[in-house]
Amino acid sequence: NVIADSAVLTGTARSFEESARHIIEREIEQVVKGVCQMHDAAYTYEYVRGYPAVKNHPKPTEYIAGIANQTEGVTEVKEAETQMGGEDFAYYLQHVPGTFFYTGAMPENSKDVYPHHHPKFDINEKAMPIAAKVLANAVLSYNE
Structure with a gap:
């Protein structure tokens, strides 16, 4: 030895x-x-x-949830559980109030779901235009 x-x-x-x-x-x-x-x-x-923890701010989170609930194609809006993943968006949230959200792009009818950054990770691309609509609606209806 x-x-x-x-x-x-x-x-x-x-x-x-x-x-x-x-x-x-x-x-x-x-x-x-x-x-x-x-x-x-x-x-x-x-x-x-x-990366620091992602800490959403209440007001922007409420705002984007309300917009999502009114956006065509969105079927569900719910608050995610707190997670330990690393995300560089956390740095923005340390300086500007905002919110980080998921688009719900899990592949349809798939029993094999892989996490982000996994080589077999896949998304339901139909979710991308819906997410874009949520963001566009948030911008167009924003008034401070």
């Missing part, structure tokens, strides 16, 4: 709250530091922050 003289550990840490992101970053280093001190080992710690 040969024991390696070094190791590289990688992972992903996600949270819904910005304050938790700070705690996670700090606590991971504390654990690494403690383990290395116990075993007289050295470490290099690099924490690269990924």
Whole structure:
């Protein structure tokens, strides 16, 4: 048996709250530091922050839901469960009130549903013009 003289550990840490992101970053280093001190080992710690949580704002979310409910072709409007996926749109929402929404483009009559970024991921392309109508209606009926 040969024991390696070094190791590289990688992972992903996600949270819904910005304050938790700070705690996670700090606590991971504390654990690494403690383990290395116990075993007289050295470490290099690099924490690269990924996307923040997507946090929709209530007023724009209500607005787009109302528009969607009035748009021809939309069959259902519902609030999605909170999810841990990473999305760069989160950065916009940190600066401008807005909402991120799904278009409901699951393939018709398909029992094989794959997540986004999977090589077999597919969409029902009929949903795209409906989503475009929702966005166009939102722009055309917007008055601040």
